Amino acid sequence: MSAEARERTIDAAARWLQDDEIVLVGVGDPSIAAWRARAAHAPNLQLVYESGAVGSIPDASPLSIGDPTLVAQALGTMSVADMFDLVIGGGRIDTAFVGAAQIDRRGCLNSTVVGEYAHPKVRLPGSGGAAEILHGAKRVLVMSPLERRRFPEQVDFVSSRPRVSSELVVVTDRAVLARRPGEDELTLVELVAGETVEAVRAEVQWELRVASGLRTA
Secondary structure (H helix, E strand, C coil): CCHHHHHHHHHHHHHCCCCCCEEECCCCHHHHHHHHHHHHCCCCCEEECCCCEECCCCCCCCCCCCCHHHCCCCCEECCHHHHHHHHHCCCCCCEEEECCCEECCCCCEECCEEECCCCEEEECCCCCCHHHHHHHCCEEEEECCCCHHHCCCCCCCCCECCCCCCEEEEECCCEEEEECCCCCCCEEEEECCCCCHHHHHCCCCCCCEEEEEEEEC
16 A cells, blocks of 8 residues: 555544544554544544553554553553453443454455465464454444455455444545444445545445445545
8 A cells, every 4th residue: 555545544544433432453553543533533532452551642653562652651451361351342342443354245354364264375364353352342443455355245264253233344545335233234435535436346346335425535
């Protein structure tokens, strides 16, 4: 992704974060999106990291999920086990960032293999805690380039899938797709200025639905 496309993706992700939310943040672009949201429109955003930092206010971009900068000004810390059991598993996360190599029509995520599991073209790191996070969070936010290879009709391997009652939002450099609570597939809900529905559909391997109130940002 170009630097310009990356900036568009981060800014779009920041717009989806709301004031007073508890947000499970990863390092890198998700952290930057959360910082921008807090500076622009969500001053009471509470950042939580799966390593155990609660109410984190890092003064520098963390190098890893275990970077000490995450706890320097945090409200508190806890063990990873307690984070997953009490905070994530307890349903206290409003929005959670997760990653994926593939996202399909139904909102299933693949971070395990590309190709057949036994003989993959690429073997990936795996879901980590994503399965638990998708089960516990009210909204899941995925940041991804809009590339046809990343959006098959069905993922090669289901690493994790969102609950029917939760929301999945896929923020890309050219558009935003969302699967609302109770819906069964992703829908195009937002276009980047200058993009068209046809251009976005060309990068998705199924007949992409378009929201009746399609926005341009």
